[in-house]
Amino acid sequence: MQNSEEIWRLVDKHQDDLIALSDRVWEIPELCYTEFKSCAEHTAMLKAKGFRVTEGVAGIPTAVMGEAGEGGPVIAILGEYDALPGLSQEAGVAEPKPLPGSGFGHGCGHNLLGSASMLAAAAVKDWLAANGIKGRVRYYGCPAEEGGAAKGFMARAGAFSDVDIAISWHPSSFSGVNPATSLANTRIDFSFSGRASHAAASPHLGRSALDALELMSVGVNYMREHMPSDARIHSAILDAGGVAPNVVQAFAKVRYLIRATNLPDLSRLIERVRKIADGAALMTETTVTSQVVSAVSNLLANTPLEKAMQDNLERLGPPPFDEADRKTAAKFQATLTDEDIAAAYRRAGIPVRPNTPLCDAVIPADARPDGGIGSTDVGDVSWVVPTVQARGATYAIGTPGHSWQLTGQGKLPAAHKGLVHVAKVMAGTAVDAIRDETLRARAKADHAARVGKTPYVCPLPADLDPPIKMSA
Known part of the structure; x- marks a missing residue:
């Protein structure tokens, strides 16, 4: 896209508010389907930013959607805000130090995930208005990714039925396009x-x-x-x-x-x-x-959207971490094993770089990831809508997912910089999809070809309701 700086400036305009949102959600960790405070914070921010808000999406009390714009293509940007049990940790402390209370913690970085996605949506909202362009951007606040399959229930209920393109991301050691591999x-x-x-x-x-x-x-x-x-x-x-x-x-x-x-x-x-x-x-x-x-279903790839996101990453470059960020990250990296660090590089598909506490390059398009694979309810969205995800570097290289180390890094300046960086990547990709009818058509054709080979069958039993009391 030409003039990427415009959408990046609009991200910068909203960054302080969304960083503050991320920190507030970090401070009130809630398990799947009980994210009432976190959802309320996201709902209030959507209203403050001028979105048209729909609460209780798909009958789920902690799911919310904000929409802006009129007519044109519909771009969904997906966020999350659920935490995990047993991963409480004092912010910025590189040794195990749980906080008093529930013992819950944002050990997968979902406080960052939801805030960055809303930041991208707010920037796209302003871009549509400033340029008089037909199109709609939606922020979906999705609960219960950690075991609750909320996006699957939302997809089954038709929450994404009129969406043209879906975009999301996940905190990571590295910046790049998230490979469409999941279980x-x-x-x-x-x-x-x-x-x-x-x-x-x-x-x-x-x-x-x-x-x-x-x-x-x-x-x-x-x-x-x-x-x-x-x-x-x-x-x-x-x-x-x-x-x-x-x-x-x-x-x-x-x-x-x-x-x-x-x-x-x-x-x-x-x-x-x-x-x-x-x-x-x-x-x-x-x-x-x-x-x-x-x-939940496995993820479905979309080559045109992945290329568009890679182009945005390469235009933007890696996150702007500084020496202070690297020094702090090195303290957390020192709590990890060499195996932890090597596994992170292997999953990214790039060679190990010794003495590198934070990501300083974009994962190239020809990287060949190898290693452990998790699961995500984004998978079900990807079967009903052309979908692409980014990785956003927000923590020390090698930090295991679902760890106290990840919780401890969730409010650091490096996490904030990574949040803003990946929001720019998502916002740029969304703007490309709105402006480029050919990109949307190619993305839809790619999606249709994949689903045509293996039609989507929702893995949720037809009579199963969202398990909104599963963490009660």
Whole structure:
């Protein structure tokens, strides 16, 4: 795009307000579907910036949408603001130091994610008005990315049905286009019911639900040898049946998170896990029921949009970190292992650069990422709308996601600079999509070709409502 400086200046105009929003959300970490304070902060900022606001999107109390502009193409910029349990950390301190309170923390940087996306949307709003251009920009405040699949429920409800292009980002060690690689997943609760009894006087009369839960764990662990190497299965015991060892546990509940590279592979893996649960119940003479909690699709790439975003990154260059930023980042990097740092470079697909605490270059378009893959509910948006995501460098290279180190860096000047930088990338990409009808057409054709090969089937059961009490 010509005259990129115009949209960048408009980002700068709003940056102080949105940095302050990010810091406020960092200070009130809330788990998925309970982000009432964070959503209220985002809603208030949308109104202050002059957006037309829709609350309770898709029937989700903590989802909000702000729209500006008239007619023309619709560009969605997606934000998030949910936190994680157990990752509380004092800001700027490079040693474990949890804050008093809930123990929650923004260990995935979603305080930054939502604020940068709204910053980009505010700049595009002003650009549309200043240039008299037909088009609409929407900021979607999306809750519950961490396990709640809110965007999947929003997509199923048609929240993105008239969107032309969707744009998002995620905090990272590096700046670049986020590769469209993620694992489809589902969360399923398995509840075992047995028969209570005195564990010493009449153990033969009891049927242990906890035994069934443990046998299911053994079965799943044996299955790991015989499933695709890029699939993943994790579990958390939600109810172990009580604290009395002299009572045969009559009830136990476990949540399984099952991941695979695509939805067909995921479906096959789910059926195998269900059979193991049935087998565990059969062995213990208990019964088992299951309830899907959430599910997300794998990401769908879009080559034209990825090229447009890469062009914006290369025009802008890396984030403007200074020596003070690098010095602070080096303290956090010193808490990491060489393996942590090497893994970050491997995931970015670039060679390791020793003694480099912060990103100082844009990941080239020909990088070949290799390494661990997570999941995101942006995946479901990407199946219904041409979608592109950026990586935004906001923390020390090698910082693991979902760590106290990431929480601790969430209010640093480097995080703020990275927030503004990636907002400029997203805003520039949005402006390109609005101005360039050919880009939009190519993006839609690319999307149609991919969905044509594998039509989208929402992984959420049709009768499943958003699990708005899952963290209560």
